[in-house]
Structures are given as C-alpha cells and as structure tokens.
Amino acid sequence: MTTENRQRIVDAADALFYSRGIGQVGMDAVRDEAQVSLRALYKEFASKDELVVAVLDKRHGMWTSGVSGAVEAIDDPRERLLAIYDYLAEWFGESDFRGCGFINAFGELGAANPELARVVRDHKADFQRYVDALVEDAGGPAWLGPQLAVLAEGAQTTAAIAGTSDAARHARAAAVTLVDAAFARA
C-alpha cells in the first residue's frame, strides 16, 4: 500500500508541477489529486523538496525509456540518431506539452535548491552520454554528439514557448545535415 501511495502521489505531483509550475502547486493540491491524506503524503516524502526530486526521478525514467524505445525501433545506426527527433515531434504534439520539466524546474528552483540542480544536471549529462554512445555505435566522430544534443535541447524550449511542434522538424532537418557532414568527412 505504501508503494501504491507513493506512485499515486508522484504521478499526481508530476502532472500538477509540470502543468502549473512547481511553486504554483501546494501540497494540498497534490493531496486532492492523489486522493491521499496529508498524513500519508508526508509519510512517503519528508518534504516538498523530496517530492520534487522524486518527480524528476520518475520523469528521468520516462524520458530514458521513451527515447531508447524510439531509437531501438530503428536498425540503421545513422537513422537511430534521427529517431530522437521523431520522438520529440511526437511529444511536442501532445496537448499538455509544456517544455522539458527539468529545464523548467531548474529555471525556477535551481538557484535555491542545489540538490534539484544536481538532479537536473545528471539528467542532461545522462542524455548526452546516451547520444554520444549512439554516435559511437554509428561510427561517427565524437564531436557530433554534443551538437545533436544541443539541437534536441533547443527544440524542446522552442516548441514549448512557440506552442507548436515545428521545432522538432527544424531540429531533425539540421541533424540530417550534421550527420551527413560528419560521415562525409570521415
């Protein structure tokens, strides 16, 4: 039961934090959405800060499995690099898309909460390593990875603010050019 509660709380908090911003969501709102007592909530998480970190941990898992799922559906090593942007396009198209939860959390609380800043940094570093590994598998040069990651990052914020998924197409087209150039020079 304690585990089920935990999941319900994290899911509810994730939805609320992401859609409204962390500071705009009180613990009472989380309780209402999760349909748990405040007592049970604080039994699972000693503080709101802890809950925020747990939410980001969950989001990290979903992002990682989502991206790697999209990538692993493709065979060609160079096409796999582009699958990332197709995944982004899909995500941006969701009606409740509001940018990268990590970037949003970092901008809001990164300066005040070093633990949160560390979680966000780790998340982005993890993604960078993943892209680097895909590049290496494809036999591409090491400098390609960071360029592809910057494109993915830019697509997320651009799409969030513009409110359209166009940025995914632009990022994908740019990635095609970068990949082609990288392998042409090799």
Added chain:
Amino acid sequence: MTTENRQRIVDAADALFYSRGIGQVGMDAVRDEAQVSLRALYKEFASKDELVVAVLDKRHGMWTSGVSGAVEAIDDPRERLLAIYDYLAEWFGESDFRGCGFINAFGELGAANPELARVVRDHKADFQRYVDALVEDAGGPAWLGPQLAVLAEGAQTTAAIAGTSDAARHARAAAVTLVDAAFARA
C-alpha cells in the same frame, strides 16, 4: 525622479529575479536592493506581475542590442550568422550566467500568467525574425533561419544547466556546418 526610480527598480528586480528565480524574490527584497520605499515601488508598478513584465522588456532590449552589436561588428554576411554564437560564448562565460531569463520565467510562470507567456513568445519570435533577416541578407535559404535559432536556444539551456560555456562552441561548430551546407546546395 520617477524615471530614475523606475530604472533602479527594474535593474534591481532584474538582478534578483534572474539570479534567484522570480518566485524566490519578494517585493521587500526588491525594495532593499533598489533602495526605494515600498510606496515608490508600487507607484511605478501596480503589481509584481507588472514589474516582471517590465524586467523582461528591459532584458529584451539588452539582448537585442547585444546580439545586433556583435553581428554588426562583422562585415561578411555569412560570418555575421556565426557572430551570434560568439556573443553567446561571451555571455555564458559571465560568472552570474544562469540561462535565458525568458525561458526561466516561462517555465516558472508561463502557465499561470498569460501576459508573461505572450512577452516571452514575442521575444523569441523577434529573435527568430532577426535571424531570418540575417539569413536572407546572406542569400541563404529560408529554412536555415529556424535551424540556427534552435541551435542558439539549445546552447543557452545546455550552458545554463551544465554550468560551462562549451555549448556555445558546439552550437557554433554546428552552425558552421549548417551554413556551409545551405550555401553549397544553393
């Protein structure tokens, strides 16, 4: 006097909002930093929301003049496109760099404050138009502009979270590839 106060308040609020996050800064802190009375503060800005918008307006001006200053120092139309990333590198190197203030504000309050969301959207759209114009001046294809803008956007968030200015170098290198490819195909 009222104008001097206004500027002092906006400057103080900008520094505080940017370094700590908007929600983490009270009007009392702004008053202390600006060395103005609370009464004078509310004479200039009817609410915190208004002050936030004024801060973003100021930031838009500084960004615009900073970028165009860097661009106009270069003559070659294609090199001008790359000057953007040199400007970013310089900015990222500043010790108090903490990402794009518009992205941070949007992530924190965009969902709760439509007026703020509009200001942020306008700011990004303005930058996009500026890049598009540079591309056109250089005789490049229209699709290059959005790709270069996505790179700039990604560099800002990546640099903010990683805490290094490496992303500016990666974005610049990617931009070189994109520009070369765009003009080679033409």
Added chain:
DNA sequence: GATCGTCGAGAACGCTCGTTCTCGTTGATC
C-alpha cells in the same frame, strides 16, 4: 470485548509574501 497502534479528515501553526495603511516628516507655495 478491551487495548493499542494506525489512519484519514481537517484544523491549526508559523511563516512568507503581495499589497495597503498609518503616521510623522519634509519641502514647496502663498
């Protein structure tokens, strides 16, 4: 059936914060 730990509902507490009000002072005008 008495006892005891656990729980949910929600009141309560303490703090922060946005905003307004009070009041004593100042500085210009006649």
Added chain:
DNA sequence: GATCAACGAGAACGAGCGTTCTCGACGATC
C-alpha cells in the same frame, strides 16, 4: 510662518502554503 500635498519607514492585513497536531474511527491482537 501656516498649509498642504507628497514622501519614507515600517506596521498591518489578508491570503497562501509547508508542515504538524488533534481527534475520532477502524482493525488487529490477546
């Protein structure tokens, strides 16, 4: 010098929020 508007300092107010506490109900154990 009297008047009056404007001002600064800071108290005050009201709301929201993170967190804890109270109290009554429930369920298991002996």
